[in-house]
Amino acid sequence: MIQVYIRPTSEICKSILNRTIQDSSNIKKLVYPIIDNVKKYGDLALNTYTKKYDYADVKCIQVTEKDFDEADMKVSNQLKKSIEIAYQNIKCFHQKQIHEETPIEVSKGVFCWRKMIPIEKVGFYIPGGSAPLFSTILMLGIPGKLSGCSNIILCTPPNRNGDIHPAILYTARYVGITRIYKVGGAQAISAMAYGTESIPSVYKIFGPGNSYVTIAKEIVFQKGIVSIDMPAGPSEVVIMADDTANPEYVASDLLSQSEHDPESYILLVTTNNQFWIEKIQKELKKQFLDISNKQDIIEKSLKNSKIVIFNSLDECMTLINQIAPEHLIINCRNASYWGEKVINAGSVFLGNYSPVSAGDYVSGTNHILPTYGYAKCYSGVSIDSFVKKITFQKISKKGLKNLSECVNILSSEEGLFAHKKSINIRLKNES
Template sequence: MKLYKYPSPDLWSGICARPLQDNRKFIPGVMEILSAVQKKGDAALRDFSKKFDGVEPDSLAVTEAEIKEAAKRISPQLKAALKQAKKNIEAFHRSQKEASKKIAPMSGISCWRESRPIEKVGLYIPGGSAPLFSTVLMLGLPARLAGCKEVVLCTPCNKDQEVHPAVLYAASLCGIQKIFKAGGAQAIAAMAYGTESIPAVFKIFGPGNQYVTMAKQLVQNKVAIDMPAGPSEVLVIADDTANPRFVAADLLAQAEHGPDSQVVCITTRAGFVKKIEAAIAAQLKTLPRKDIAAKALEHSRIVVVKSLKEAVELSNFYAPEHLILACKTGTGLLKSITAAGSVFIGNHSPESAGDYASGTNHTLPTNGYAAAYSGVSLDSFYKKITFQQLTAKGLKNIAATVTTMAEGEGLQGHSNAVKIRLSNQ
């Protein structure tokens, strides 16, 4: 990890730079995939599965028998863990439901807003070396709580045409029945445009590699997506109350996601640096994914600052996906945090808890997007519709305001829509 001691604010941009990614090079290849799926449907999905994953599924749809068989292959311990995580995630997201409130800005005028579920949503769950069955819960449960009528899940299968059993079991816990063996950019294309087997949806959720990310960006002229995304990241703020071993463990937990992940530690204690580095070195040796984590550490940073106030300012500038506060956390400190996907407070709040089971959602904005975007929530699966109702008296009360503004913009038809009603009163 690269060390910066007491850097001036003019150096923050360089410190906060993410690993350079030129995603433009993926555009031609992803465009080709999108076009092929649009034209050839299921046949294109099978061709790409054979080309990229070395398997050509006999059927894209996962059967009920496969889901039942998957449940038998899950250990009782993992089943219990998934059920506990489900309970917590449901509780947190259910608490986000809001009652509709009517207001009367003027006599005779009522305005209110109501939530309506997005009818068709698509969930993408990566496979590969770390199948993210936890993401099934994070996306599938709020989709169900919101009342989405159709939930489509796409995930790649292995060379034996099997989907990871934990992914299928988690999907069954969420009541998801439309599951398809499709991965990569081609799965995003299928959910955006529809094929013979896979229904088109209105919004697509879920993480993925650079091809998946680019595909999501390119299909936005057809469907909505959850948020822009980049490699995962964590920022830890540590003062003299922090435990160096805990901090090292949190940094490594994020670094093992991938070689392009980024971890940052900001500390007010210069003597803390060597302790963190020693703890990282000791713990790294024990990780099965140590080679991946080591590559991520190559472009990660430790920054020494003068105060917690400056540490929070630098963190807000970085806008991390995950922010861990291994420091004194008074109310003032928490209120000063303005840009973070999810915040973990105190020495006993590892980011892993939020990744799996505390209840908050782990689908979060990365790459600095936390400055403007929120993580996935119950609201992500709703669209908000506004309503207004005017009585004859209410229209009369607001008529002069509306007609004056409409005519000021040169839109006489708008003005007439009011005047013609007044003339009938």
């Protein structure tokens, strides 16, 4: 079911690093006109695309109070309780990320500091359909609200009846987001970037989506219209395992990530022998048969997956840091020790009892993470994603005098004599 590589050469390791690269040229040809038409025709274009792609005739784009009330009645008390628990854990983790910086006197009479300012207008894209990702509302809404963003909107596609999944509406209102619009796809991204009669434009767009949504986010970002959370690709998991790892648990983690997308990047690196690998293969087949849905997606995903056997855990970790996976599970003796050696990863899960599924929903960390190797230079969503930090400085006359000689020398060397004058004109009466 999964390809196995035993002590691979450096060339094979390079091939293991590669993610599946889809040709996006055809998608871009479809997305560019959608973006332009929404920019030009606004709500009319949105309604046209909603009929075309979602098969829904939406009379009112914005969700009403009645919609929220009806959703509340449809969500079970059990689900409400689970959302509440997840909310509290995620809020607890993210709240600790808020730090107010104090002024620093870098030299006599020279004070510098930074102030954290929330981004005023942000937009969330939440996929709907067969997998309504209401958990993503928690992951975006909680840090967005804690950061103090004053205007948060949310776009999500309607079903054929023109309705939004009740769990999405309930979770959004629970978090405090009530400006929700029934629009999906690339057209939703364009609406949030440019604004329409109904949907206001925003400064930054967050959230996952299909290839069309991903390409649309990249296009409006490249045009300089809005910022986006991060580049996105299919979901990823890398598991590092030694002889203390439970094959049953490892197989379940491989399967849980494979149900996201047929293009999911899934890799198991281990120092264990072929006999242990055979246990994994048997466990995968056994658990696969117990899964009632998404078997087609899982099967395609596992065909692209790999198991790599190395002589040492150091070799495993070297490859992992080159991969920079979205999710990294370390199922090893002294997992915390190996965790300290991680340089590139979106989120790390230590030990047999820290599955990715816990982080996806309720442990507290954010599940919106860099994929495609972007963990080498990007972080997952956090409080920092919703703020910008403005630097301030206040310099006394004496402090400026202390700096003047240094500024004069540096600015003169660069040929910027007006810079030099702006210092000296303030000190011309000094003896």
